Amino acid sequence: MKKNYIRFLSIPLFMLICLSCFLPQAFAGKKDDTLNIAFSKELETLDRYFNTAREGIVISRHAYDNLLYRDPVTYEYKGLLAKSFKWNSDTEMEIVLRQGVKFHNGQELTADDVAYTLNFAANPDNKVKTQRYSDWIDHVEKTGTYTVKIMLKKPFPAAFEFLSGANPIYPKAYYSKVGVNGFGVAPIGTGPYKITEVIPGKKVVMEKNNDYFKDSPKGQPTIGKIIWRTLPEINTQMAELMTGSLDWIYLVPPDQAEKLAKMSNLTVTPAETMRIGYLQFDAVNRSGKEHGMDNPYAKLGVRQAINHAINRDSIAKNLIGGQSRSIYSACFPSQFGCEQDVAQYEYNPVKAKQLLAEAGYPNGFETTLYGYRNRSFAEAMIGDLAAVGIKAKLMIMKYSALREKARAGKAQMQFLTWGSYSINDVSAITSHFFEFEADDLAMDPKVKDWLLEADTSIDTPKRKELYSKALKRIADQAYWAPMFTYVSNNCYSKDLNFTPYPDAVPRFFQATWK
Incomplete structure (x- = not known):
C-alpha cells in the first residue's frame, strides 16, 4: 500500500x-x-x-x-x-x-x-x-x-x-x-x-x-x-x-x-515564521445578545475544554512540519512582551469531556467552525472536537467576508491566522484583538486597560509586566485557543547560501554563492 x-x-x-x-x-x-x-x-x-x-x-x-x-x-x-x-x-x-x-x-x-x-x-x-x-x-x-x-x-x-x-x-x-x-x-x-x-x-x-x-x-x-x-x-x-x-x-x-527536498540539486528549509494559527471564540456573547443564538462559548468551561481537546502538537508536527511548534500565548514567542508563562492546556480529551459536562454539555453540542484557509488543519481540529462530543461543521469563506460576519456577531468560533506584519512587538497582535476594537470578541476591561497602558509606555520593564498580566488573563479565560506557528518552505539551489528568518522577509542582500 x-x-x-x-x-x-x-x-x-x-x-x-x-x-x-x-x-x-x-x-x-x-x-x-x-x-x-x-x-x-x-x-x-x-x-x-x-x-x-x-x-x-x-x-x-x-x-x-x-x-x-x-x-x-x-x-x-x-x-x-x-x-x-x-x-x-x-x-x-x-x-x-x-x-x-x-x-x-x-x-x-x-x-x-x-x-x-x-x-x-x-x-x-x-x-x-x-x-x-x-x-x-x-x-x-x-x-x-x-x-x-x-x-x-x-x-x-x-x-x-x-x-x-x-x-x-x-x-x-x-x-x-x-x-x-x-x-x-x-x-x-x-x-x-x-x-x-x-x-x-x-x-x-x-x-x-x-x-x-x-x-x-x-x-x-x-x-x-x-x-x-x-x-x-x-x-x-x-x-x-x-x-x-x-x-x-x-x-x-x-x-x-x-518531494523537492529529495532532489540532489535543491535545498529545502522549512523555516518558522511569525504567523500563528488560533481559534477565536465569541466569549463576550455578541451572537447571543444581538441575535438570540445559543452560545456555548460564553462559558469559560467550554472554551477551556476546546483548548484541551485539540492536539496542537500533532498538527504542528504532521501537517505543518519543519520548525512549526505549539503555542499557548496569544502572540508569537519572539515578540516583545510575549509572555510564555501562561496557562498551558495540554492535549487531554478526558479533561475536555469533564469540562464540557461541568459546563452543562455532557453530550457535547453542534456548532460551526469558520475559517478562510488551511482546510486540512481545520479538518484535523474538527476531528479532535468530534472525539469529545462537539460536532462541528466547517465553513470556509473569504477572509473579508468572515471578518465582517464575526464583527456582526454571527461567527461563534473561528480558525484564524495572524502574521503581525512581521512587527516584533505584542502591540501588533494582542493589542489589535483585545482593546475593544471591532475584532475584540472578549471585551475584557482588565485586559484592555493593561494593554493600553503598555502600548503607551516607554518604560521597558513596565511594558513587559503589563503585557504579561494581559496575556496570562487571556490564557486563564481561554478567550483564544492559540494553536501553532506557521512555516515557510524555502526551496532553492544547492549553489546558494541562504538563511530564512521568522519575519518571513527573504534577505537576498545577505545571500552568497557557494
Whole structure:
C-alpha cells in the first residue's frame, strides 16, 4: 500500500518535470552571478507606501533603507540610515543621520529627505495604504543638515520597530518630481540593490549597489544581479526551480516541498515564521445578545475544554512540519512582551469531556467552525472536537467576508491566522484583538486597560509586566485557543547560501554563492 501511495504522489512531480521542458530557460544562476527568484503575487506598484503585500516588503528591504534596522537574530535595533537615535521624551525622538549616504541617482541623503518622506507618509491626505505604520507620527522637524526630530501624537514605544521595518526613506527631489505613479515604476532608494528594469506584472531586475555605504548593518551585497519574476502558479515555479531556470522560491506546500527536498540539486528549509494559527471564540456573547443564538462559548468551561481537546502538537508536527511548534500565548514567542508563562492546556480529551459536562454539555453540542484557509488543519481540529462530543461543521469563506460576519456577531468560533506584519512587538497582535476594537470578541476591561497602558509606555520593564498580566488573563479565560506557528518552505539551489528568518522577509542582500 505504501509503495502504491508513493508511486501515486510521484505522478504530479513527473508532470512538472515534463512541463519544465517547454518552459523558457533563464541562462543565469551562479555562473552568471544572477539570482533568479519568483513570487506569486503581482505588485501594482514598487512604492512601499502604496502596497501592503509581503512582496512589497521584500522589494523595499532591498531597494530602500529605513532609519533603523532590526537584527533578525538578536532583535537588537541598530542605526541604518541613522547614525544615532534616542528618546528626548516619551513623545519626541532625535535622529542623527549618517553622512555620505547616496541615493541610487547619486544624490546625498539629508534631513530634507527624511522629513519629507515621513511627513508625507503620516499625512492622511496622501492616503498611503500603509497608514497604520506611520499614523503615530505627528510631524517631523528638520533641525540640521543631518538631524531631525520626530514628534509623536502620543507615547508609542513600538516606534523603533516601525522605523526599522515599515517606513523607507525616499529622495525628496525625485519623488516630488515624478510623483507616486512615476516612482512606482522607476523607484530610487539607498538600498543594497538598485532597480534597473521594471516590466509591470512580469519582471523586476535589481543590480548590486556598488556604492552601498560600508557601515550598513545589512552588510554588503554579494550577488551581482537579482531577476524577480511574477509567476502566479506554484507548479510553474517548481518546474522552473527543478530545471535551474529559477534559483529560489518559497511558500511551497508541505507535500510538494518534501518531494523537492529529495532532489540532489535543491535545498529545502522549512523555516518558522511569525504567523500563528488560533481559534477565536465569541466569549463576550455578541451572537447571543444581538441575535438570540445559543452560545456555548460564553462559558469559560467550554472554551477551556476546546483548548484541551485539540492536539496542537500533532498538527504542528504532521501537517505543518519543519520548525512549526505549539503555542499557548496569544502572540508569537519572539515578540516583545510575549509572555510564555501562561496557562498551558495540554492535549487531554478526558479533561475536555469533564469540562464540557461541568459546563452543562455532557453530550457535547453542534456548532460551526469558520475559517478562510488551511482546510486540512481545520479538518484535523474538527476531528479532535468530534472525539469529545462537539460536532462541528466547517465553513470556509473569504477572509473579508468572515471578518465582517464575526464583527456582526454571527461567527461563534473561528480558525484564524495572524502574521503581525512581521512587527516584533505584542502591540501588533494582542493589542489589535483585545482593546475593544471591532475584532475584540472578549471585551475584557482588565485586559484592555493593561494593554493600553503598555502600548503607551516607554518604560521597558513596565511594558513587559503589563503585557504579561494581559496575556496570562487571556490564557486563564481561554478567550483564544492559540494553536501553532506557521512555516515557510524555502526551496532553492544547492549553489546558494541562504538563511530564512521568522519575519518571513527573504534577505537576498545577505545571500552568497557557494
